[in-house]
Amino acid sequence: MLAILALLSAVIATPACARGKPDAACVPVVRDGWIRLVPGGMPMHAGFGRFENPCATPATITGAKSASYASVEMHETRLVDGVSRMRAVPTLPVAAKGSAEFKPGGLHMMLMDPTKPLKAGDKVRIEFALQDGRVVRGEFLVR
Known part of the structure; x- marks a missing residue:
């Protein structure tokens, strides 16, 4: 009986996200976000960083937006075939306890038509919409 109580206590003490059930307290995070300015005042920038999902359930990014850009x-x-090609990624699944890296030459964000001029050192907030309705906010340093 003591063994059963000990096991039950351990399960209750384990966070829901570690048991594989959705838990509002277990939320993906954005780390090391940065935006590359381009010379000549081009109306689009590129965004990079790491989207981490520490939860026991997968997450799917269905879109992104920012008040600092007309579209993300x-x-x-x-x-x-030896040619660099870029394509839109409408949804991005991120495995449970996994991550997605936005980096130059690979997966990245295209940030179009800034709503105001940006300069190195500015910080931009980008919101990622998840398939389950949650929103993950990240801060991106302009450089």
């Missing part, structure tokens, strides 16, 4: 899209650059 996820894109991926791939080498196809």
Whole structure:
């Protein structure tokens, strides 16, 4: 009987996200976010960083937005037949306890038409919409 009580106590003490059930307290996070300014005042920038999902359940990013840009899209650059090609990524699944890295030459964000001029050192908030209705906010440093 003591063994059963000990086991039950351990299960109750384990966070829901570690048991594989959705838990509002277990939320993906954005780390090391940065935005690359381009010379000449081009109306689009590229965003990079790491989207981490520490939860026991997968997450799917269905879109992104920012008050600092007219639109934010996820894109991926791939080498196809020796030619670098970019394509939009409408949804991005992120495995349980996994991550997605937005980096130059690969998966990245295209940030179009800034709502005001940005300079190195500015901080931009980007919100990622998840398939389950949650929103994950990340801060991105302009450089």
